[in-house]
Amino acid sequence: MDLPNFEGYSRPDLNTWFGDGYNPVGFAMKYDWVTKTYRIFGNMYLKWEIIPGLTFKTNFGIDLSILDEKRFNENWGTDNRINNPSSLSKGMGTDFTWNWTNTLTYKKTIKEKHNLTVLAGTEALQNDNHQQWGSDRDFPDQSSYLRYLGNGLTLNKGANETETGWSLLSAFGRINYNYDRRYLIEAVIRGDGSSRFSKDHRWGVFYSGSVGWNINNEKFLKNADWLSQLKLRFSVGQSGNQEIGLYNYLSVISPGYNYPFGGVVYNGSVVSTLGNINTTWETTTTYDIGLDMAFLNDQLTVITDYYWRHTTNMLVPVPLPPSGGDATPPFVNAGEVLNQGFEAELSWREDKPKFKYEISGNFTILKNEVKKLGGGRPIAAGRVDNGTFATLTEEGYPIGSFYMYEMDGIFQNELDIFTSPYQGPGIKPGDVKFKDQNGDNIIDQNDKVHVGSPIPKIMYGLTFNCTWKNLDFSLFFQGVYGNSIYMQINQDIEGFYRGFNVTKRFYDHHWTGEGSTNEYPRASWIGATNNKIASTRFLEPGSFLRIKNVSLGYKIPFKETSWVQGLRVYISVQNAYTFTQYPGLDPEMYNSDNLKGENVKNPDLASGIDWGTYPIPRIYTLGVNFNF
Template sequence: MKRHKIHHSADIVGRCKKGIIPFLLCFVFMGYGQNISVNFPNITVERALEILRNQEGYSFSVKTNDVNLRQKVNADLQNQPIEKVLETIFQNQPVSFEIEGKMVRIIKAPEKDSKQIGSTAESKKISGRVTDKQGEPLIGVSIIAKGANKGTITNIDGYYSLTVPDKSVIQFSYVGYDTQELKLGKGNILNATLQEKINDLDEVVVIGYGSMKKSDLTGAVTTVKTEDLPMAANTSISHMLSGKAAGITSVQNSAQPGGGVTLRIRGEASTGAGNEPLYIIDGFPVGGSQVEPAADNRYSDFGSRNPLNSINPNDIESIEILKDASSTAIYGARAANGVIIITTKKGREGKPVVNYSANYGVQQIANKTEMMTAEEFMTEANKFAKEQWLYNNRVYPYGNTNPSSIKDPIVYPYDAKDIKNAGKGTDWYDLITREGMIHQHNLSVSGGTSNLKYMASFNFFDQNGVVRNSDFTRYTGRLNIEHQINKIFKYGINATQSYIKSSNVPLGTEDFENSGLINSAMSYDPTTPVRDKNGDYAQSDRMTTVPNPVSMLEIDDYTQTKRLLVNAFLQAEIIKGLVAKINIGFDDQNGVRNSYIPTTTLYGKQEGGKASKSMAQQFDRLLEATVNYNFNIAKAHKFNILAGYSYQDFNNEGFSAANSQFFTDIFKYNSLASGEAARPTVASNKSKTMFISYFGRINYNLFDKYLFTLTARVDGSNRFGENNRYGIFPSGAFAWRIKQEDFLKDVDFLSDLKMRISLGQTGNSEIGNNAFEYYTAAWQQYVFGNSINTGTAKSQIANPDLKWETTTEFNFGLDFGFFNQRLSGTFEYFKKEVKDLLGYRSLKSFMEVSTVAANIGKTQSTGIEISLKSRNFTGEFKWDTELNFTRYVDRWKERNPEDELSPWQKANDPIRAHYGYLSDGVLGIDETPPASMPNLLPGEYKIKDVNGYLRDDFGNLIPDENGNVQYTDAPDGIIDEADIVLLGTYDPGFSIGFGNTFEYKGFDLNIFFYGMFDRIVNNATRGKFSIPNIRFILNRQNMMKEISERWSSENPHSKYPSGFVSQYPQPSDYLWEDAWFIRCKNITLGYTLPQKWIRKVFSRARIFADVSNPFVITPYSGNDPETDFKAGYPNQRTYSFGVDITF
C-alpha cells in the first residue's frame, strides 16, 4: 500500500525567523530619491508622458491650454531625476509643473511682469484642506470656482490654495465621493469634508489570496469596517462583531477581562471536531485558541480567554466574513466553519499623520443575583425546618397524621433572638466584587511616498474586572511597511508584537471543596464573619468543605503571554497583469503561568501550600507561493487566474511542575524545591501538526454581466490516517448582474440586482494531533505485589482510514439596491451537509482501550440571511440604518449506529436538542391529584400527560415492525417517558442586529442592538441556589431570595413548588427557561470639533461618551441570558468617555 507523507519542507521559515526582518528593512529607504532611465526616440510629448505613466507609474494633470502635445522629443536620459526629464520633454514650451510624489500637474508658466490676480478688489485668495470623514487628507481633489473657469487640486496633504472671484461657489469633486459645493464667505479659509458615495458597488473586498470589486463577487462575503464598530470598552475584535453581520452569531463565554467569545458562522454543524472559523490576519492563518498554560490545582478553571486578544482592534482596517463554499474553498480543509479575514491599516501617500485616541471607563455589575441576608437566611431556615417536619411526618397539609402523635418535636436551627440581632450579616458577594475600571491609549503614525508607505502603532489596554483580582493588561505594537522597489518588485512586512498579563481568579464552577470564588461567595453562610476571634479566616461549622470566599482572594495566580506575529511578502509583476508572490511568516506565542495557594486558604492548609509553574509555547510557520494573472480578451472577456502552494506547521510544547507541603508561604511559586510533598508533579508535552496545500482559482467575467468562479484546493495533513492523508475540496459559482441587462438599464429606481449561485466542498480537521495513530502513554501506574509501579500502557489504537470531515454547501444569493443604493441589501439561502463526522467509536469490552477515532454520522444545516442598509437622510442631517437577520437550524441526518436513541428522540432532531417533562402547575391543598399522579402531595409539581405508549390489554408495549415503541398520540393516564417532549435548543432560532447612526453639525449618535430568539438556557444558578436545592439551607448554604416565595403551608397559593423531592419525575421547564433577548450593545455620542477651533494644532479632533450594555430585554430570570452559568463571572455595564485626535 502506498504511504502518503507530509514532508518537512519549511525549515527555511525557521531559519529566516531572525534574519527576515533586518534583510527586508534594508530596503525601506530605497523608495526615496530614485532616478529614472528612459529613452525618447523622436516621439511626441503625448507619447513621452504615456511612457512615464506606464514605466514609472506617474500620473499627469494638464491645467493649461498652452501645452503642445504634438511637439517632438528626442533624448536618451539615463539615471536622471524626474525634474530633468520633465524639463527635457517640455523644452521651449511656456509651461511649468508641480510634483507631489508621482502626481505631476502641468500648469502655465508664470509671467514675470503680470499683475497679481489677487490684487483686484473683486478677487481674493483662499486656502484650506479637504479630508474624508475620518480626517484623513484627500489627494488630488478637484476644486473649481463655479462659473469662473478657475481651479486647482489638493496636494499630497489635502491642502490647496486658489484665487477666485469674491462670493464664489466653490465645488469640490473627487472620484468615489459625493461632490460638495460651499459658498465663499468673508474669511479666506475654506475646509471641506467629503462623504463617500452611497454606491458601494466599486468597493474593493478582500477575499482569499486576493481582492476584487464587490460587484464582481460570486460568493457570500460580508464586509465589516472598523469605523462601524465600538472601540471604547472592548478587549478584542470578536466582542465588537456581535450582531454586526448576517450569518455570524456570537455568545460571550465569560465576562471576565479578556474573556472568550464564541463566534459561529452559519451554525455549529460539527459534533466531534471544532466549529471555530478560520482567522486570517494579513494573509497569515492563525489558530483559533490562545496559548494558555494550565495550573496544577483544583481551581484550574479560570474561564476562557479570547484568541484575538493579542490583536489591537484599533489597527484593523476591515473584516471580511467568508460564508459559503465558493468563497471559503480556497482555504480547503480548514474552512468548513467559515473564514474571517482581518486586514490591518496601511500607510498612505503623504506626510506623516499622527493619531492619538484614548478612553477611560468604569464598569458595574449589570445584574446581580439577590442572595439572602443573615436575618432572611435564618428566618427561611426555620421555616423550612418546620415545613420539612410536616412533610416527613405527613402532617397537614401533606397528610392526615395527628401532630400530637409524633414524638420528635420540630428542631429550629435558630432562636428568635438570634434572628432579630442578625441584621444583614456578611455579604460575601459584595466583598469579592468591586467597581471595575477600564482604560486604553492608542498612538499611530502613518504616511509615505508613492514608493514607500508605512504605519506604526502602539496600544496600551488595562482593565480591572468587577471581581477582585481579575485584571487584564495588554501592550501591543505594530509595524506595517509596503515598498515598491521599482516597476517590477514590491515587498511588504506586517509585524505585531504583544504582551499580556492576566490575573486569574479561581472561577471553578464545581461544588463543595472544588467551589470557585463566585460559587463560594454565593453559597457561603451569611451568619459567618470574615475572620474569627483569632484573626484567622473563619470557617463555617457546617460548610466544612467550602472555602472562605475572602480567603480565596489571597491565591496568587497570573498568566503572562507574549506573541510575535510576522508576515512578509515579496512580489514581482513579471509582465502586465502577471504577479508572482512569495509569502513567509511565523507566529510565536509563549505563555507562563504561576500559581500559589497559601495556607491561609482551606485547600492550601490541607496541602501545606500548593505551588505550580507551567509553560506553553506554540510556534507556527508559514510559507506560501502564488501566481496571479489578470488579463482581458477583447473587452468582453476578463480573466483572473490564481495558482498557489502553501505549507504551514504548528509546533506545540509545554511543561509544568507542582509541589506542596511548604514550611512558609513567603516563597510562593519561586522555590518549588522547598516543598516536601511525597510525590511532586512534573509533566511535559510536545506535538506538531503540518498542512501542505495546492490551490487554484479561475474567475471569468463575461460582458460585466455573467461571472464564473471555479476553485479547488488539495490539502494534506499528518492528523489523518495513511489511507486518507490528502483531501480535495472543489467549488463552483455563477453570478448574473441582472441590472446590466438591457431590459433593466433604464429602470432608474433599481441601482443593483445580482443573483449568485454556488456549490462546493470544504473540510474540517480539528480532531487533535495524531488521532489516527497507535499510541502508548508513559507514567501509567499499576500495582504489582505490594507496591505501586510505573510503566507504559496502550492508550490509543490506530485507524489508518480516519479522514477529513467534509462539508458540502449550496448557496443562493441575491444582491439588490434601490435609488442609487440609498437602500441596499442581500438575501442568502444556504443548505449544507457535513459527512464523515469526526468522533470516537466504542470498542469491545475486552480491548485495552475503550474508543478509537473514527468518521461517524452526518448532519444537515439550512438557513437564510438578510442584510439591509439604508441612508434615510443625506444632507446636513444624516441618518443611516443597518439591519441583519439570521436563521439557521442544525439537524442530525445520520447518527452513529452505536447510539441507541431514547423513545422521545427523533432521528433528525436538532443537534443540541434538550428534552424533558412539562409542568402543569403546583398541586394545591384542597386540589385532587391527577389520575396519572395519584400519590402527588400538595406543593409538588403536576406533570403534563401529553402522550402514551401503545399497549395491549395486559399493559405490555406493542412495538412496530422495527422493534420501536409506538405512541397513542394522546394522554394515556400514565406519567412515564412517553410524556418527555422536545423543550427546545440552546441555538437561537433566529438572531438580529439593528443599528442607527445620526450625524448633525459635528455631532454623531450611534445606537446598536442585537438579539437572539427562540432559544432556551438552563438556569444552573437557580438550580444550585434556589428551590430545587432548598434542603441545603439546613447545612448553612445560602439561597436566593426567591425561595421565600415557594409553596408552603403558610403560602399555599404560590406558583413555585415546595422543593421536596417527589416520587414522580421532575419537570424540566422549571430550569430550562425561555432565553430570548434583545441587548442594547452600545450607545455612543460623539462631537467632532470645528476646524476653526483646532486647525492650528490638529487636523481633526473628536470627543465621545459611550455606554456599553446599558440594558437587556429578556424573560430569562437569571443574571444574563448569554454569560450565565452556575456562579459565572457577572456581565458588566460600562460607562466611558474618550478622545480621538489626528495631528
C-alpha cells in the same frame, strides 16, 4: 467568610452542612490564580508585477505567545477541610504559529468585455506548543511570599512536560470570468493536507463554483434610473473541518492499572484512548441562491439568501459498545447534519450637506437537524451530574438537543402524590412533579424527552449611523430568539445539590405550604429527591436583545495647512445593556465549560450549558484619533 445567614439555612459549626466553606466570597479570596501572557505577532509581504497582468505575492506571518501561570489553593474552612492539603502549581509555556502564503495572479481583459482572472497559490501553516509544569503541596506557611515550589512538605512533588504540534499544507486555484459585467462565473478548487489525520487520509479536496447575472446591466433596463442593482446569483461550495485532537490516529496506553493473577497483584497498563487511522476530513456542502437589489442610487439596498448546508462525514466520538471497555473513543466520520435557512439584509441611507444617516437591519432563520449517526445510536453529552447528561444528539433532532424530564408542577399535598404517577421513594409535598410521557404511570428514564435546543431559531442585528456637521453617532443592536440554556449552576444552587447559598428568587418564592407556589419546590437539602434532578426546571429561555455598541464622536476641524489633518474625540460603550428573561449572568454563551458525555468531548454536542460562565464585561472607552 463572615456572610449573612438566613434563619435555619446555614450551620457554620456543623461539617455535614459544609460549615462556612462553600460560599462565593471564600472561593474568590482563597484561590489565587494569576496568568500572564506575552504576545508578539505580525506579518510582512512582497508583491511583484512580473509582466503586465501577472503578479506574484508572498505573505509571511508569525504569532508567538509566552504563558506564565501560577495557581495556589489555600487550605481553609471549618477544621481546615477545604483544599486540604494546600497546593501550588506553576507553569510556563510557549505557543508559536507561522503562516506562509504564496499566490500568482493573472488578469486579462479582451475587447473590453471579456474579463478573466486566474489565481493559483499555496499555503503552509505550522503550530508548536511547549508546556512545563511543576507542583507542590502541604505548605506549613501559606503566606503569599512563601508560595513557591519547594516550600511544601510533601515528598511527592510533581513535574511534567508536554510538547505538541500540528501543521496544514494547502494548494488552491481560482478562475473568475465575467462578460460585459453582466454574466459572472467563478470556479475554485482547494486541497488541504492536515497532520491531524493519518498519512493515508490527510488530504481533502474541496470544490466550489458560482454563477451570477447582473440583470440591471441588460439593455432592456438601461433606462431604469431608479434601479441601481439587480443581481441574481447561485453558488455551491465545499469546505473541510479538521477540528479534532492532534493525534486522533494514535491509541494511548496508560500505566498505573493493577491486575490480580493467582492471588498476586501485578502492575499493568491499559489502552485509555483508542485511536482511529481511518478518520478523515468532515465535509460541508453549501447551496445558496441569492438576490441583491439596490434602488434610488443605492439609497435602498436589499440582500436575500436561501441556503442549504449539508455536512457529511461529521467528526463525532461515537460511544463504544460495552466490549470496548472504558477507553475514550476516537473521533470517527459517522454523521450527517443539515442546516437550512433564510437570510435577509435591508438598509436605507441618506446623504445631505450637513446631515447623513444610515440604518440597516439583518436577520437569519435557521433550522438544524441531525440526519444520520454512525450505527444510529444517540450520543449523550453535557454531563451535569454523575451519570446524567443534559443533551442527546439523535437522528431527527437538532445537534446537542436538550433531553431530560419535563417538570409538571409541585406536589401540593399527600393526595396529589398518591393520585400521580409513581416518582420514586421519599417524595413529599413541596417536591417537583415530573410528567409521565409514555403513560405507564411510572416515572423513569423512558419519560425523558427532547425539550429544546441551544441553537437559536432566529439571529438578528440592527445598526444606525449618523453624522451632523462634525458630530457622529453610531448604535448597534444584536440579538437571538428561540434557543434554550440549561442552568447547571442553578441545579447545584436551587436544587440543593449541596449546602450552598441559594438565589434570592428561590428564597423569596420557594414552596412553603399547600397552594403557595407551583414553580419552586420546598427548601430542603436532605431528601431533595426530584428537586435536584436534571429537568426543565433548570431550562431557561436564552433569547436576548443586546445594545452591543454605542459611540459618540466629534471631529475637531483643522486648517488644510496644519500638519494635523484630522482629530476625532470619541466615547463609546460596549455591551451597554441586555434585554432578556434569562436569569443567569449572561445569555450570550453557547459553549459549556464541561463537555463531558459518555467519554465525549465535542462542543457542538454540549453547547448551551451554563456553569457560571463569566459574563461579557461592559467596556467604557474614551479615545482620540489623529490623522497626519
